[in-house]
Amino acid sequence: MEHHRRKFLKTLGVGAMGAFASPTQIWAKTTADLQQTLGLFDTEDTSEAYWGNVKSQFPFAEGLTYFNNGSLGGCPKAIRQATHEFRDTLDDFPSKYMWGGWNEEKETVRKKTASLFSVSPEEIALIHNTTEGMNLIARSLELQKGDEVILADHEHSSAVSPWKVWQESKGIQLVRPTLPMLPESADEIVEVYKKSITVRTKVISICHLVNTNGMILPVKQISKMAHEKGILVAVDGAQAAGMFTFDLEDLGCDFYTVSAHKWLFSPKGVGIFYAREESQKHLKPLIVARGYKDSSIRRLENYNTRNLPEVLGFGAALDYRETIGGKKIEARIYELKEYFRNALETHPKLILKTPKQDSLSGGIQVVEVLGKDVQDVKDRLFDEYGMDCRPMSTFGLNGVRLSFAIFNTKKDIDRLVVALDTIANS
Numbered sequence: 001m002e003h004h005r006r007k008f009l010k011t012l013g014v015g016a017m018g019a020f021a022s023p024t025q026i027w028a029k030t031t032a033d034l035q036q037t038l039g040l041f042d043t044e045d046t047s048e049a050y051w052g053n054v055k056s057q058f059p060f061a062e063g064l065t066y067f068n069n070g071s072l073g074g075c076p077k078a079i080r081q082a083t084h085e086f087r088d089t090l091d092d093f094p095s096k097y098m099w100g101g102w103n104e105e106k107e108t109v110r111k112k113t114a115s116l117f118s119v120s121p122e123e124i125a126l127i128h129n130t131t132e133g134m135n136l137i138a139r140s141l142e143l144q145k146g147d148e149v150i151l152a153d154h155e156h157s158s159a160v161s162p163w164k165v166w167q168e169s170k171g172i173q174l175v176r177p178t179l180p181m182l183p184e185s186a187d188e189i190v191e192v193y194k195k196s197i198t199v200r201t202k203v204i205s206i207c208h209l210v211n212t213n214g215m216i217l218p219v220k221q222i223s224k225m226a227h228e229k230g231i232l233v234a235v236d237g238a239q240a241a242g243m244f245t246f247d248l249e250d251l252g253c254d255f256y257t258v259s260a261h262k263w264l265f266s267p268k269g270v271g272i273f274y275a276r277e278e279s280q281k282h283l284k285p286l287i288v289a290r291g292y293k294d295s296s297i298r299r300l301e302n303y304n305t306r307n308l309p310e311v312l313g314f315g316a317a318l319d320y321r322e323t324i325g326g327k328k329i330e331a332r333i334y335e336l337k338e339y340f341r342n343a344l345e346t347h348p349k350l351i352l353k354t355p356k357q358d359s360l361s362g363g364i365q366v367v368e369v370l371g372k373d374v375q376d377v378k379d380r381l382f383d384e385y386g387m388d389c390r391p392m393s394t395f396g397l398n399g400v401r402l403s404f405a406i407f408n409t410k411k412d413i414d415r416l417v418v419a420l421d422t423i424a425n426s
């Protein structure tokens with residue numbers, strides 16, 4: 001009998017040692033490889049050589065210098081490799097892994113995600129992206145005709161469209177205040193929200209870091225003010241999570257939604273949805289399937305067949321981040337920001353359109369090249385220098401949006417500044 005079983009397993013490719021590497025083994029291998037490559041045990045090392053090593057782990061297309069992490073994030077080799085292995089494992093035995101074989105591992109990813117934000121795993125759902133999270137919130141809430149939702153002018157279409165479709169069409173009022181473009185302080189922004197609140201306000205939907213000019217909005221202060229008036233706070237964290245560190249409990253919002261494929265090195269199509277325990281009662285799943293009666297937050301991610309290899313790949317990405325260190329990543333991004341801004345400070349034709357203070361901006365900076373059309377600047381950066389960025393023409397910005405991530409080095413920024421200067425003077 002045992003002989004037959006062994007023979008059967010052999011034909012399946014599962015020998016005594018187990019030919020399928022378990023996710024835990026793959027995660028451990030990814031971390032070990034990384035530590036070896038970077039000498040990461042030396043957590044004190046913040047030299048350019050160290051970051052050059054990090055850069056070498058992000059194999060972008062030949063000749064491309066990527067300043068567009070805000071549009072979609074870079075993913076290091078090790079995470080791609082781990083994700084490929086998860087895809088192979090699944091395709092080697094599809095039914096096993098899709099239908100329960102990876103339950104425990106998925107819970108491990110949930111725990112790792114929860115620990116990133118210092119919250120309970122019971123407050124984290126693993127979804128696809130920020131757009132889904134914003135839809136989930138806007139579709140769930142039982143608002144009444146005349147109720148108001150505050151949604152400032154810089155909000156992303158992935159937040160605005162769900163409120164328009166699921167709530168405005170029911171007669172709910174969307175209040176759209178104008179934010180200052182270059183606020184001097186967080187209080188200036190808080191004041192805008194304060195003035196927009198009325199007795200009918202039920203929700204403030206707010207971006208943590210706006211995708212237009214990279215301004216950070218004071219979510220903590222606004223959540224506190226909102227909760228004092230019984231208003232729910234929903235946050236679009238697509239550009240903030242991973243760029244800098246924060247604790248969701250401390251931030252105080254009710255809901256927070258993230259695209260892990262921007263600043264968290266994840267394979268594409270993995271999102272995070274946080275709902276504070278006491279606010280979960282407001283939520284209904286966007287998609288219902290078997291298991292919809294689950295009373296836990298898992299009911300919000302119950303898609304039946306789904307992208308599990310990417311979810312486990314995201315687990316590897318979280319290990320990657322942990323290995324380097326969230327604070328170290330944040331410090332590096334702010335170092336690059338400062339390096340870039342200092343280089344431009346006195347340039348007469350390169351005008352920064354992003355607030356300067358670290359509390360008000362981070363790794364996304366917008367620059368206008370005076371006298372030039374932004375689309376031309378974007379095209380020239382790419383055609384002549386192989387640099388990718390995002391053109392921003394809304395709000396009169398006429399500027400290129402440049403994202404600085406851990407795979408960008410000071411040398412990249414030196415080349416960028418020369419390129420911008422050349423374009424400005426030609």
Ligand SMILES: Cc1ncc(COP(=O)(O)O)c(C=O)c1O
Nearest residue numbers: 129130131156158211236238259
């Ligand atoms: C602020 C903000 N919110 C939402 C999104 C949408 O992200 P996703 O396509 O991953 O849902 C983006 C994408 O650029 C964004 O910048």
